[in-house]
Amino acid sequence: MTQLRFGLQARFLLVMALTLLLVGTILASLLQRQSAMQREVRGLSAQILHELFDRSLRTRGETLATELASGLANPVYYSDLSAVGALVRNALRQQVVSYVLVFDRHGRLVHDGTPTLQRYGQAMTDPLAAKALAAQKMVLQYSPEVLDVTVPIKIGDQRIGGVRVGMSRERVRKIESGANLTLVQNLNAIGKRDLGWLLVLLAALVGLGVLLAIYVQRTLVAPVRLLAAAAKQIERGDYAVQLPPHPRNDEIGELISAFGRMSESIARHDREVRHMAYTDALTGLTNRLGFREGLDHLLNTARSTGSKLALLFADIDDFKRVNDTLGHEAGDEALLQFASRISRAVAALGDDDAILARFGGDEFVILLQSGDVSLLAAQLAERLVHELSRPLKAQGREVFLGTSIGITLFPDDARDATALLKNGDIAMYQAKVAGKNCHRFYSRAADHAVERRVRMEHELRGAWERDELLLVYQPIYRTSDRVLVGVEVLLRWQHPTLGTIAPSTFIDIAEQSGLIEVIGPKVLRAACLEAAQWPLVGEGLFVSVNVSPRQLRSGDLIDTVAECLAESGLPAARLHLELTETAVIGDEMMAARLLDQLHRTGVKVWLDDFGTGFSGLSHLRQVPVDGVKIDKSFIADLQRDPDDLALTTAIINMAHSLGITVVAEGIEQEAQFNLLRERGCDLGQGYWFSRPLSPADMVKLIAAG
Known part of the structure; x- marks a missing residue:
């Protein structure tokens, strides 16, 4: 069974139908809007007519009552009932006047408008009478049937009575209804005339649409179908499109001519784009x-x-x-x-x-x-x-x-x-x-380990702000007389759920993740502030702070050190920075420039974990340092391993020959201390001297002397 295809012609006819439908909808909307506007006009006109007739009725009532009050002054004063009656009857001849009541200053009727004066001398008891009797000037009162206008009758300034004129609202409403009916009839006639014009316009649009559809079928659909077939051929990757010659010189003809050239261009660009999309621009490798x-x-x-x-x-x-x-x-x-x-x-x-x-x-x-x-x-x-x-x-x-x-x-x-x-x-x-x-x-175990490491890295972010990272201080002593001369700042992480986390674990995470560039300056600042508050002993204890390779290479270490010293007030000579061998190996020239700048500020630089980087003592000539710290791995077997003892001795002698101070780390036994002192090691630290101390315990140690 052949599948019906919704082609260009069908789409165009659909568009035309939708357009006509849209136009019809718009026309219907216009008609609906016109009808609504007519209703609004009728309502507004009725309101205006109502206000106009009410205003006219009030004006006529005020004028008539005023004229009557003026004309009745003498007749009422002289009790001339015939004159009063003549004026009242003359007023009642007007269609909109329902009644005329003339009353004296006591509120008794002088004339009620009837030929026989049926209510002569009676008091007025209708609902509007009270305000009318009290009126010192014109008073207007409304009821559903009449507009009551009361005007006092005066001789000079003396009130001798009053006149009430009842203007019929019902008669005015009848006149108003007639005017509204005429208005509605006129508006309906206008609406019918507009509807006829709209229907003629719709018929013209339908005819125009049919003619346009026939024209499009003959002049556009056939060539566009030809172009569609060519486009499908290009879509399949066959850019060798062969289009038949054509006599047309319009835009469609130009488009058909351009298709052949376009297929060649597309083929060339496709090859270039695929190469660019899938190739790394720098190396030429696949991206x-x-x-x-x-x-x-x-x-x-x-x-x-x-x-x-x-x-x-x-x-x-x-x-x-x-x-x-x-x-x-x-x-x-x-x-x-x-x-x-x-x-x-x-x-x-x-x-x-x-x-x-x-x-x-x-x-x-x-x-x-x-x-x-x-x-x-x-x-x-x-x-x-x-x-x-x-x-x-x-x-x-x-x-x-x-x-x-x-x-x-x-x-x-x-x-x-x-x-x-x-x-x-x-x-x-x-x-x-x-x-x-x-x-x-x-390995799946490695997968879990990485997850733990990533989780720990996440926990490490913000640990300083949560006061989980703490500073402790390991005392450093002069070996010749065991006098306290300084401290090394150590960082501890007290996790709320995992407990104490080993520095070897989280320092490595901080280094690899780049967090050390955030934590390092905070440690340096806190250490400087703390050390500046310690009791001054002699020239003051120095404080030694570890600097990571990332901090050294970040480019802002010099500025960070200067800011910390300025903020804390700590003398530059009391600040020592410890760098590992790996931080300077491989680019000694860059390291030498940075360390030279640090020296000019007065800060001392020590090389930490010396001997573990296998760099040789020759690096000490190229990198300007003030001291080296012999790694604790050499100190641990100092008594049992002759090689460690010989290497330690050589480090001490070579460093002294270059004018460099030597510090031994990890001294845990008295025998180790004695061997190092005998060989001229300048300073030492380790558990044999003291474990790392909290800030409070450090202050106590300094105070104890």
């Missing part, structure tokens, strides 16, 4: 959109064939440092070199079907689909970690970076693209947690 589209297709194929896929999610470690310190152009250079190295590593794998894409700013993804994908993914990840750990050249400078890689498998770990990418991201995050520059396979 996120292209990779997702290809991944969805490959997953469908893998489901039908039962094959496996491996996805590697690689993220450049500390890439933000390159952008922040060297600029975005240097970052782009580094990305290009990373992309080149990854491409070479994938090519060396021998998997021609592997797909490499730049997924985001510093994220790359690789999809393996041939062979033992799990084994190949591990081998490729190891190769990438090795290749990408070699230094790069950016803006003429060597940059040391690395990569953290997460690996997830289909269908073992996920059944769709979204879950697969999510699992790859989670595995990559686990690689970063494991120390960066390594790879990790996705």
Whole structure:
């Protein structure tokens, strides 16, 4: 059965029908509005006529009563009833006058308008009489039947009586009704005449619509159908449209001629747009959109064939440092070199079907689909970690970076693209947690661990404002005489439900999430304010505050330190900043510039956890520091491990040769203290001296001397 098609002609006819319907509706609305307006006019006219007749009746009543009062003054004064009667009868001849009552100053009727004076001498008892008797001037009173006009009759200023004229409202209403009827008849005649014109107009519009439909059928529908067929051909991807020659020189003819040229242009632009849409502009690799589209297709194929896929999610470690310190152009250079190295590593794998894409700013993804994908993914990840750990050249400078890689498998770990990418991201995050520059396979346990870590990161936001983050102070003593000379500020997190959270856990989260850039300055400010309030002992205890690599690279450390010192009033010489070796390794020139600026403010800089970064003592010549803190891992086995003792001794001697103070961390036994003192270690801290103290306990310790 042939399916009926709602074509252009049918649509046009429908539009015409709807247009006529709309016009008819508008005309009907106009008629309805006209009828409503006629009703409004009738109502308004009736109201105006009513007010006009009422005003006319009142005016006539006032005039007549005034004239009667003036004419009746002498007849009433002289009791000339014949004269009074003549005036009253003359007034009653008017159709709208219902009655005329003349009364004396005592309220008794002098004349009631009847020939026999039936009520002569009687008092007036009607409802309007009371106000009429008391009237000192004209009084108007209304009842449903009459308008009563009372005017006092006076001789000079003396009131000798009054006259009441009753103007008939019923007679006026009859006249008013007649006028309204005439008005309605005239309005109805106008309405019928307008209706006739509207019907003629509607008939003309219908005829015009029919003629227009015939014209459109002959001149527009056929060529448009031809163009529609050509458009469908282009829609199918066939841009070689062949349109027959035509004799038309109008816009339709131009459109038909342009279709052929357009198909060629569309084909060319389609190729260009697809390339732009699916290719990363910087590296030339497939971008996120292209990779997702290809991944969805490959997953469908893998489901039908039962094959496996491996996805590697690689993220450049500390890439933000390159952008922040060297600029975005240097970052782009580094990305290009990373992309080149990854491409070479994938090519060396021998998997021609592997797909490499730049997924985001510093994220790359690789999809393996041939062979033992799990084994190949591990081998490729190891190769990438090795290749990408070699230094790069950016803006003429060597940059040391690395990569953290997460690996997830289909269908073992996920059944769709979204879950697969999510699992790859989670595995990559686990690689970063494991120390960066390594790879990790996705596991459900890791998934839960990441969820816990994300939840803890969420809890950490706002922890300072909720007073969950607390400062404690670990005393630092001079080893020669065990005199208290300073403190190291330590941060503790007292969670309301999880209890005390280890600093090694939440500091790492703060560092990786960037929260350390918010928390760090607050810790520095609070420590300076607290230390400035301590009792002054000698030159005053110094306070040592840890500074993270992110704070060092943020660019505003100098300003932050200056603001904290200015606000607290703490002398710059009493503030020590502790940096880890990893914060300065890899870009000693930048670190040296920052530390030199800090020195000019009077603040001292110590290198924390010295010896753990495997940087060598040579870095001490390049980076201007005032002191080094020997890591507690060397102090713990000082008595049992000759190598640790020798290394510690060498650090002390080399530091002293450079004029650098040495602090030993983690002293927990007297024997450790004695060995360090014998070898000339300047300062020490650890549980053997004192555990970290609260601010109140710290004040007590200082006061005790």
